[in-house]
């Protein structure tokens with residue numbers, strides 16, 4: 507395979523595809539911005555590590571990705587659920603790895619860019635392309651197009667010690683959660699809303715008040731926002747283009763952990779071009795079952811509300827939160843039964859939001 511493969515989008519999905527393809531050919535990445543990670547603000551994110559028996563670090567290495575970015579194992583934190591005492595959770599394996607996102611040094615985005623460049627991948631910045639406009643085989647990793655979840659938060663500096671905290675409370679983050687992560691004097695706190703986006707500012711204020719009471723000093727605050735997109739469609743092949751990452755709707759529907767799916771789908775798309783296998787077959791085998799289960803998890807999480815949040819917290823307190831979550835991300839007969847209901851609920855919610863944003867367009871899902 508010696509022809510040039512075009513990749514649109516230099517996010518984790520597109521750059522992973524480029525890194526894998528470079529061992530066999532000549533990937534060229536088109537990025538509309540002048541730098542990688544431009545939609546992120548130096549905030550901390552979590553690379554989830556519970557949905558598979560294998561540690562995500564091994565998966566990254568096997569994909570050919572070196573850890574040349576901030577990558578900190580997190581073994582626990584404090585959970586706050588309504589009408590419960592703060593719950594200290596701990597795990598014998600990292601629940602997630604803290605990474606930083608954005609265009610600056612030490613971020614996942616900059617790390618992947620540097621690896622791709624050092625392998626000889628061509629990245630053309632300030633090139634915005636429409637999928638299909640190039641002709642020939644392409645990988646499309648252009649990120650989210652609409653909002654199924656909205657995130658409002660701040661990055662900050664603090665004297666507080668390293669910490670992780672999560673709030674489950676519909677008053678602060680409707681059907682979602684709020685989080686704080688502090689690492690070596692730098693922090694991120696944010697509320698993730700899955701409905702009532704109009705209440706974004708109010709929720710942001712409540713989240714800030716809640717966490718500030720628990721932080722020593724917060725200074726140099728910088729506000730950020732973002733959104734996440736999740737959907738399932740029958741095929742991720744359109745013409746000669748393979749869709750990866752959030753452009754394909756690949757994301758954990760329960761809590762919006764999209765980086766794992768971005769990396770895995772970028773790798774699968776590259777491998778399908780290298781060895782001629784069918785990309786749809788690959789992602790349906792490797793990713794679809796977990797995304798479907800996460801859609802059902804979202805349906806249940808939103809349906810049970812505060813009662814469910816307390817139940818979840820109690821389960822985590824029993825120990826081995828990764829095992830508990832892995833079980834809940836595994837397909838089961840009951841979850842398969844609930845899938846049509848969950849999918850319809852997700853689509854209805856999405857359509858309401860599209861109307862709200864005046865973005866209604868059938869081909870977005």
Ligand SMILES: Cc1cc2nc3c(=O)[nH]c(=O)nc-3n(C[C@H](O)[C@H](O)[C@H](O)COP(=O)(O)OP(=O)(O)OC[C@H]3O[C@@H](n4cnc5c(N)ncnc54)[C@H](O)[C@@H]3O)c2cc1C
Pocket residue numbers: 514515516517518519520536537538539542543544545549550551552553554633634635636637647648649650657731732733734750751752753757762763764765766768
């Ligand atoms: C605030 C926030 C917090 C998050 N927290 C977490 C977390 O804790 N854990 C987690 O796993 N996930 C988290 N996510 C989700 C995660 O960041 C995404 O799922 C992941 O970045 C998706 O990667 P991607 O490569 O598909 O898309 P992106 O990272 O969005 O990259 C797409 C790239 O394509 C470029 N592009 C778009 N259109 C074009 C075009 N037409 N031509 C050329 N280039 C184009 C964009 O400029 C961008 O650089 C969070 C997201 C947000 C916004």
